[in-house]
Amino acid sequence: MIQIIAASTNDIPVIQSLAYSIWPIVYIDIITLEQINYMLETRYSKQALEEQMNAGQQFFLAEEDNIYLGYAGVAPTETESLYKLEKLYVVPDNHKKGIGNILLEAVEQFTAEKGGNELTLQVNRSNAAVGFYKKMGFIIDKEADVEIGNGYYMNDYFMVKKIVN
Numbered sequence: 748m749i750q751i752i753a754a755s756t757n758d759i760p761v762i763q764s765l766a767y768s769i770w771p772i773v774y775i776d777i778i779t780l781e782q783i784n785y786m787l788e789t790r791y792s793k794q795a796l797e798e799q800m801n802a803g804q805q806f807f808l809a810e811e812d813n814i815y816l817g818y819a820g821v822a823p824t825e826t827e828s829l830y831k832l833e834k835l836y837v838v839p840d841n842h843k844k845g846i847g848n849i850l851l852e853a854v855e856q857f858t859a860e861k862g863g864n865e866l867t868l869q870v871n872r873s874n875a876a877v878g879f880y881k882k883m884g885f886i887i888d889k890e891a892d893v894e895i896g897n898g899y900y901m902n903d904y905f906m907v908k909k910i911v912n
């Protein structure tokens with residue numbers, strides 16, 4: 748049975764290991780390997796993950812039989828009622844088995860417990876995950892090309908979902 752674990756700084760190696768195995772597979776048709784490596788280095792270093800956690804981002808791990816199958820991260824925003832789904836990644840061999848849905852449920856529960864009533868996220872406009880998010884009740888709010896340094900861009904949709912408390 749899939750377990751959802753609220754992660755701490757002790758779990759940073761697990762999060763890094765998942766990200767470094769999942770990202771090259773799921774993003775290679777969307778962005779260059781150079782951009783994948785740049786984003787992993789800037790967002791998934793020990794220091795970057797510690798900073799994200801210290802700033803209030805809560806990570807969740809999906810685990811079954813001592814094997815980690817995915818992770819999610821949710822963080823507060825400047826708007827008290829609005830939380831941001833910063834990360835949602837499932838190991839590709841385990842897609843379409845309900846794990847993304849279970850991780851998202853944990854994120855929504857966390858958001859509601861914190862008093863939030865809306866989730867936002869950014870997703871590349873070419874990412875098949877857009878279909879997943881629509882299925883999960885997110886709608887496209889706007890789109891933007893966001894510069895992330897080194898001349899790289901994220902060509903994203905911003906999606907939102909109201910959370911029922």
Ligand SMILES: CC(C)(COP(=O)(O)OP(=O)(O)OC[C@H]1O[C@@H](n2cnc3c(N)ncnc32)[C@H](O)[C@@H]1OP(=O)(O)O)[C@@H](O)C(=O)NCCC(=O)NCCS
Pocket residue numbers: 773834835836837838841842843844845846847848849869870871874875876877878879882883
């Ligand atoms: C997006 C992602 C997290 C979905 O996780 P998952 O575990 O495969 O999704 P689930 O099995 O929980 O799917 C829940 C529902 O969404 C549907 N779904 C899943 N992926 C879908 C897709 N790409 N398009 C349309 N629907 C999709 C499932 O069929 C399922 O529908 P059902 O309830 O009718 O059976 C996963 O595909 C992933 O890790 N993608 C790569 C990483 C990524 O791009 N993350 C987003 C970064 S912004």
